Amino acid sequence: MASVNKVILIGNLGKDPEVRHLEGGVAVARFPIATSETFKDKNGERQERTEWHNIVLWRGLAEVAEKYLRKGQSVFIEGKIRTNSYQDKEGVQRYSTEIVADNMTMLSAREGGNGGSGSFQGSAPSQSSGQASSGQGSAAASGKGNASAFQNDEPDDLPF
Known part of the structure; x- marks a missing residue:
């Protein structure tokens, strides 16, 4: 029987991403995000629980x-x-x-901008080799009703 390893999170960054460039120029970014849930305890008092998740992004996503x-x-x-x-x-x-992300959408408005969000997809390295492969992932960005694609090596052309 097949198995599934899928995680979906919406949370807030706990700190700025730490980015390293490995051999061959492959970028890897790491940062924590916090997710919170609220519930009422047995006394009827409202409680909040925060969970921290370590996120890893590769190549263009990084x-x-x-x-x-x-x-x-x-x-x-x-x-x-x-x-x-x-x-x-x-x-x-x-x-x-850790969570190895293959899709990321920014939900907060950009600083100095007039809002919007962006969605990005990429590929993680092969787990069997233990090293990052040099293939490029694909990325797509969307904003203000129109979508356009760009290559991971040209992130300056984001339309939002």
Whole structure:
């Protein structure tokens, strides 16, 4: 039977994206987003629970995040969950869970702009090789009723 690994989140950035460029110029961006839910406890008092998610973007998505995303902005993330294991300095086995995004939509208005949002898609690296592949993902941007596509290597031509 087939399985599905799909995550959809809408939240706010906890800090500006940290972007690194790997061998071959492949960009990777990492940042946390917070999602919150409210509920009433058994005493009828309203409670709020915030969950933090570590987001990873590759290639063109990482470059868009570097240029346009800032702490506090709202973002829609679609991707898959991935758990990594490692040993810390004391030799203890640790785990980290992250969301590898293949779709991102900026929900907050741009700073200095007159509103709008953008939607971007990209591709994550192959998990079997352990290294980022050099293929380019596709990206699409939309704003104010018209949509146009651009290549990931030219994020300056965003129409919003």
